[in-house]
Amino acid sequence: MNLQRIAREIREFEGVTRKKPIADLINIFESVRSEYSNCVVDFGDDAAVIDIGGDDYVLFAADGIWARLISASMWWAGYSSVLVNVNDIAAMGGKPVAMVNVLSSDNKEASKELLRGIRDGVAKFGVPMVGGHLHPDTPYTSLSVAIIGTVKRGCEIRSSTARAGDSVIAACDMDGRMGPNSPYSFDSTTMKEPGDVRAKYRVMQTLGERKLVTSGKDISNPGVVGTLGMLVETSGVGARVELDKILAPENVDFVQWLKVHPATGFIVTSLPENESEVVSLFESAGYSAACIGSIEDTHRLDICSGGKCVTVFDFKTDTVTGITQ
Amino acid sequence: MNLQRIAREIREFEGVTRKKPIADLINIFESVRSEYSNCVVDFGDDAAVIDIGGDDYVLFAADGIWARLISASMWWAGYSSVLVNVNDIAAMGGKPVAMVNVLSSDNKEASKELLRGIRDGVAKFGVPMVGGHLHPDTPYTSLSVAIIGTVKRGCEIRSSTARAGDSVIAACDMDGRMGPNSPYSFDSTTMKEPGDVRAKYRVMQTLGERKLVTSGKDISNPGVVGTLGMLVETSGVGARVELDKILAPENVDFVQWLKVHPATGFIVTSLPENESEVVSLFESAGYSAACIGSIEDTHRLDICSGGKCVTVFDFKTDTVTGITQ
Numbered sequence: 001m002n003l004q005r006i007a008r009e010i011r012e013f014e015g016v017t018r019k020k021p022i023a024d025l026i027n028i029f030e031s032v033r034s035e036y037s038n039c040v041v042d043f044g045d046d047a048a049v050i051d052i053g054g055d056d057y058v059l060f061a062a063d064g065i066w067a068r069l070i071s072a073s074m075w076w077a078g079y080s081s082v083l084v085n086v087n088d089i090a091a092m093g094g095k096p097v098a099m100v101n102v103l104s105s106d107n108k109e110a111s112k113e114l115l116r117g118i119r120d121g122v123a124k125f126g127v128p129m130v131g132g133h134l135h136p137d138t139p140y141t142s143l144s145v146a147i148i149g150t151v152k153r154g155c156e157i158r159s160s161t162a163r164a165g166d167s168v169i170a171a172c173d174m175d176g177r178m179g180p181n182s183p184y185s186f187d188s189t190t191m192k193e194p195g196d197v198r199a200k201y202r203v204m205q206t207l208g209e210r211k212l213v214t215s216g217k218d219i220s221n222p223g224v225v226g227t228l229g230m231l232v233e234t235s236g237v238g239a240r241v242e243l244d245k246i247l248a249p250e251n252v253d254f255v256q257w258l259k260v261h262p263a264t265g266f267i268v269t270s271l272p273e274n275e276s277e278v279v280s281l282f283e284s285a286g287y288s289a290a291c292i293g294s295i296e297d298t299h300r301l302d303i304c305s306g307g308k309c310v311t312v313f314d315f316k317t318d319t320v321t322g323i324t325q
Numbered sequence: 326m327n328l329q330r331i332a333r334e335i336r337e338f339e340g341v342t343r344k345k346p347i348a349d350l351i352n353i354f355e356s357v358r359s360e361y362s363n364c365v366v367d368f369g370d371d372a373a374v375i376d377i378g379g380d381d382y383v384l385f386a387a388d389g390i391w392a393r394l395i396s397a398s399m400w401w402a403g404y405s406s407v408l409v410n411v412n413d414i415a416a417m418g419g420k421p422v423a424m425v426n427v428l429s430s431d432n433k434e435a436s437k438e439l440l441r442g443i444r445d446g447v448a449k450f451g452v453p454m455v456g457g458h459l460h461p462d463t464p465y466t467s468l469s470v471a472i473i474g475t476v477k478r479g480c481e482i483r484s485s486t487a488r489a490g491d492s493v494i495a496a497c498d499m500d501g502r503m504g505p506n507s508p509y510s511f512d513s514t515t516m517k518e519p520g521d522v523r524a525k526y527r528v529m530q531t532l533g534e535r536k537l538v539t540s541g542k543d544i545s546n547p548g549v550v551g552t553l554g555m556l557v558e559t560s561g562v563g564a565r566v567e568l569d570k571i572l573a574p575e576n577v578d579f580v581q582w583l584k585v586h587p588a589t590g591f592i593v594t595s596l597p598e599n600e601s602e603v604v605s606l607f608e609s610a611g612y613s614a615a616c617i618g619s620i621e622d623t624h625r626l627d628i629c630s631g632g633k634c635v636t637v638f639d640f641k642t643d644t645v646t647g648i649t650q
Binding site for chain 2: 053060101
């Protein structure tokens with residue numbers, strides 16, 4: 001493997017680079033952070049964790065759909081808006097409860113097709129769309145969806161809590177197919193029964209409630225290595241990834257797979273003694289899962305193969321999101 | 326007063342007409358409504374009401390910012406995104422808890438100005454922005470914000486529960502000024518201390534907890550009569566409005582005022598015996614408030630003056646949102 005080329009491809013992949021402006025912008029909120037009284041977790045995690053006083057914390061997240069995806073397929077954009085939000089809640093070890101959306105479009109047919117995609121996502125993932133706001137008169141089509149979920153107090157899985165010495169486990173539902181609308185997307189839900197899909201997500205609740213993982217994040221646009229990069233950056237640590245241990249579907253180019261956003265995939269970290277239990281819980285739920293490396297105190301993310309390593313991100317000089325907690 | 330002209334102006338006002346496509350689109354969700362198991366209230370209200378099992382219900386709403394407002398002033402669009410979401414929660418008798426946003430823009434300066442507006446809104450209204458999603462590469466600038474709040478179980482104020490015989494009360498903070506970015510906007514918050522602004526919103530919680538109102542809604546883009554139109558349509562009733570009783574700020578044209586979106590204004594209905602207590606609670610909180618009419622079983626919204634009435638909306642043939650519950 002040409003490690004230098006792979007490191008550069010990941011570093012320069014748009015799914016990674018488009019995360020850079022985040023920290024620059026959210027720093028604007030520093031001066032009003034004192035208002036965040038009942039917020040346990042905020043920026044840098046897949047969902048905010050809010051204490052409203054009950055047995056469960058409320059999880060709260062939002063996702064927009066990338067304009068490029070919207071122009072590829074309205075139905076897919078609507079469906080994906082549900083999928084990515086469900087992933088945000090699952091990544092935290094939570095149970096999704098309800099969504100709201102803001103849809104802007106002056107194209108009635110496009111809006112209907114988007115909403116059909118949302119409807120089919122609601123039916124698949126079992127999370128209702130309970131409200132929204134429609135702008136029927138914008139010259140572009142855009143869709144934003146927010147979701148709330150619940151998680152047992154203290155059982156939330158965060159992405160800022162990985163510690164040196166932890167094992168890194170990647171789990172992905174590989175029973176699916178590339179596409180349909182992007183060379184960096186892998187669909188593993190549209191062809192399955194709702195019950196099967198929902199059961200697969202519940203493994204993250206189990207991992208959280210049994211305190212088997214130290215951190216976690218869903219694998220999204222930056223791909224498996226890029227997502228781990230965000231996790232270690234937010235946690236203020238480093239990681240070493242053994243590329244040869246990353247599982248990939250047959251008939252998919254390995255380097256391309258590293259940039260793929262799988263429909264159902266998670267990166268988690270665990271204490272080494274819990275690693276095999278975590279892997280087998282994922283496997284029992286139908287995932288392909290493996291330990292792919294370890295968390296280090298290096299502030300670098302290195303990819304390794306055949307005893308050689310190359311640095312993908314050096315967080316002393318690089319940023320993915322720039323968010324640290 | 327030329328009642329016919331006023332009725333036509335309200336009916337044809339863009340703040341009203343742009344609500345029409347809503348029902349057509351949300352009907353797509355009918356087939357998956359069975360999934361809405363723990364949702365007490367959904368479309369048609371200012372916020373969805375979700376039962377997650379605690380003492381409080383969770384309120385959940387989303388609002389986008391009208392493209393026209395974004396092009397007028399980025400700061401104002403950001404600030405208003407907080408204001409309109411706080412209004413959605415207040416309208417339900419709730420307490421705002423946290424917000425998330427989706428920001429799309431390839432214009433870094435525009436994004437920063439929008440976020441400065443949001444930051445100043447957070448500081449004013451005391452509701453934290455706890456997460457979000459940034460699309461740094463869209464050829465347009467759009468902002469969507471979602472909010473959660475809490476309300477004591479059973480104390481939520483809905484907009485579908487007005488009944489014939491109820492009094493209609495309009496309350497508005499008239500200590501402000503027209504504009505700044507639209508002839509249909511009235512600012513009553515930017516010039517006031519955060520504590521004053523937040524106290525003003527709490528009157529809706531008091532009204533809900535003391536069960537003094539039968540329904541309510543914040544006065545938004547459709548203006549005072551248009552907003553009442555949405556409320557009576559959703560409630561499946563009618564209303565008679567005495568134009569001469571609608572209070573308006575000095576030096577503002579009365580017909581223009583009917584189309585204004587005030588920063589802080591609510592329409593509520595109450596049993597006639599509670600009308601004076603509701604009005605005086607609003608007045609104590611600094612609002613100008615008055616009973617402006619009554620709920621009727623007519624399925625029409627009529628405006629009246631000097632003993633003459635004209636129909637603005639006949640819900641047998643007209644729709645505002647088309648949502649009925």
